[in-house]
Amino acid sequence: MSQATQTEAVREDGTITGVSGPVVTAVGLEARMNDVVYVGDEGLMGEVIEIEGDETTIQVYEETSGVGPGEPVENTGNPLTVDLGPGMLDSIYDGVQRPLDVLETIMGSFLDRGVDAPGIDLEKEWEFTPTVEVGDEVGPGEVVGTVPETESIDHKVMVPPTFDEGIVAEVNDGAYTVDDPVVVLESGEEITMRQEWPVRRARPTADKHSPIVPLVTGQRIQDGLFPIAKGGTAAIPGPFGSGKTVTQQSLAKFADADIVVYIGCGERGNEMTEVIEDFPELPDPQTGNPLMSRTCLIANTSNMPVAARESCVYTGITIAEYYRDMGYDVALMADSTSRWAEAMREISSRLEEMPGEEGYPAYLSARLSQFYERAGLFTLLNGEQGSISVVGAVSPPGGDFSEPVTQNTLRIVKTFWALDSDLAERRHFPAINWDESYSLYKSQLDPWFVENVAEDYPELRQWAVDILDEEGELQEIVQLVGKDALPEDQQLTLEVARFVREAWLQQNALHDVDRYCPPEKTYAILQAIQTYHDEAFAALDAGVPVEDIRDASAPPRLNRIGTTEDYEPFIEKLVDDMTEELRGLY
């Protein structure tokens, strides 16, 4: 929301009749569904969520302690909107786009109530460079100029999608605030650097396509086995402590998106603090600029009001759409979508709606799909292309994937990274279970990997999958008879599989080098393991006992490639040493 209201008294359009937690009822309001209202003497922000006769039900985005019947309610007459314009990057917002740094200067370390602040700075002047001239014809979505928003990103100023086509009558080059007109059309319509948009409505585009370029994540198991597309959707479900947040943060740090929108939805305060502290320091692997200069953070932590938790994903995706409209590839992480679903459930139960599965409202599945539908690779109104990739964490109660949020999400998303508490317990990270996970983008992305990484990328990946499958089957036998009872070749397969798991699938997000693995390195490690496989089996065929092969001293160095910065010469030497050592056995 935009205008600060903290000083003005709340106008009495309606009167409170009841308060129960975040849900307030009022009479006399004459509001429309989803209108934003200010509630009580303190003017707490809320949104109309039900109308019945003269009675209006409101979800309040702030704590309602002490609010009582008889207090006033003011109707803004507008739905919940976000302010879109330069300054959103390098910012941190709460669930209704109040900038948390500004709130801190207004009210100190703890979040007080009834304080509002505009989502973008209304005073600041930005240097506007027009890209149109007087007399040009411009249509909705068209770029009329740019603003250097951060080191990494040029913010594009666009004709709002609600405008008609028109002829440029005036162009103002120079420093302006977001409310000053920078381009005026002959019709008299003024274009500023600021747009407002209702968060629950997707911003329009011309067309949606099937994506063919991967969002390169820099994570071996993701790029290697279960890739996501730019414009794709993915879910990361897993029990507590299995690595959802670490994975999302790794993607936010290293994925090759232009813009990252990171939503902390109902999770820990310290996790957001970590991002705030780290991202300005860490370089974007693509540009070398601080990560924060491509990032917008939305933090509605678990102890912040529940209703704003419900709205924060919408705030986030609307901001993502705005940068997409500029032609950027945007990646959005939502941690955790389960908290959003629970917020829906909590509000719904206060409304005494008929509950669906496990108390969730019947519209859970519709809301989830509407949200993920806002991801995609699009042709924009102005004819360019832009994309939004969405990665949602899911926190199933008791780690049980059969619950409604996981199941409804699975029906929509095309990439599934299933986290596993068993792997996490043995500190196999990322704890992505390779049997359960999948990516439906694999085949449409293969051409990109073949062209940009290696010709046999798909074949090598398949080789790794086969080895892991075989290991899975052999392990079942081992559980019954012990490893020594297996034939030698199978014992050796287990050895190779162990390297695939430990040297390739495992990746330490906390290690300075290992945390980011470009696809070439992902490929090179696997190739080195394959060489080991070939040489080891050649030795076995030549009659070398499996123990001797296992005791070879060079192969364990495979486990160190990930953490080695200058990996190419390291691999070269390792492959030579392994080959020499293993051939020396026969």
Added chain:
Amino acid sequence: MKEYRTINKVSGPLVFAEVDEAIGYDEIVEIETPAGEVKRGQVLESTDRFVAIQVFEGTEGIDRQCTVRFLGETMKMDVTEDLLGRVLDGSGRPIDGGPEIVPEERRDIVGAALNPHAREYPAEFIQTGVSGIDGMNTLVRGQKLPLFSGSGLPHNALALQIARQATVPEEDEAEGESTEFAVVFAAMGITAEEANDFIDDFERTGALERSVVFMNLADDPSVERTVTPRLALTTAEYLAFEKGYHMLVILTDMTNYCEALREIGAAREEVPGRRGYPGYMYTDLAMLYERAGRIQGQEGSITQIPILTMPGDDDTHPIPDLTGYITEGQIYVDRDLDSKGVEPPINVLPSLSRLMDEGIGEGLTREDHKGVSDQLYAAYAEGEDLRALVNIVGREALDERDNRYLDFAERFETEFIQQGYDTNRTIEDTLDIAWELLSMLPKDELHRIDEEHIETYYVEDAAETVGAEAD
């Protein structure tokens, strides 16, 4: 202040009364019985016709003749530095016979949310002296790290050991700053005997002087349990962020707290969530646990150790499950290890400290800490797997490598985890023991550890050295 004699319904812990004025949500209420007994409660729902009140002290004795007074404010805690050394009941009233408490400030107990932008990321290593924690699930100042236990397990002994031994080493003593913690201890529905164990220990070690104790015992009203931790945390926030103390807050037993929430939810006829607990329990618990932390530019800190007993030792039960989703890790107190006689019986595999990484390493604990910890995890997990296998195929069917891992797992439990409740190990001791055990394994198996650290710390011929020491 208006008085009402309009109670028209009493149901479980709830009282409903008609009103003709605006009553604020969450406001405090006094209910006076004809006999003159005054009970306190809180407004749970407020409409222009009636209010629903949850009564802390239980509703027995309440009838339609009672008078209801609305105090016009939400629940407050009287705070002052003089609370240190005091024992209070679950509603914050002194029960130690000491002098009246003269408040310096009255604070709302709900507590506003800390702006994430104002937080400082916790990163100062707390040495608890317990290897299973310091070595592998390191606690840092400002963290919330619960003990996941079961009924009858020695979680209290462990909590006391932590409270006794916790220090932040290497802090500049020149600054005259104390590295000791002040403790806020909130008991919710535990037995008098358990509570006495704590108080006696605090008294014996002199810790009581630096402690504020809140006691809601098993036979105290259950609804009161929903305010006890809030009073405790409000006190801790005051002492930490106004007075600069480093606070250690022990909340026990969170299971009883959650049962009280469930009881209120049921009385309100709410649509229940999983296993009958309220759908908002995650949010409710988060409003407690998130009150741990550090604030930029502020001296003090709040470190939380909530204790919960998992019903049926089941960590998928909503209480541990929701807790684990909020806290920054968890320490499992394990029944099998306990019956093996391991003290403290910490099962490290499912345990976790999410803030460990920032608090350890060179200059903080020791350069090899991270690698050692990862390697211990991997090796112990492997040993554990093999135990299952050995039961089926016998030890002979395992090769030499596997046998070493089996031995490792055994010694890990009996030498690293096992230490007793009175042994206070420095982090160096802990890591040195770890190296003695890791040195049972061949060097090239230790690929989680930097090669240079292996060179420095690996104990050659470890099998003999340790074996000799163990005798």
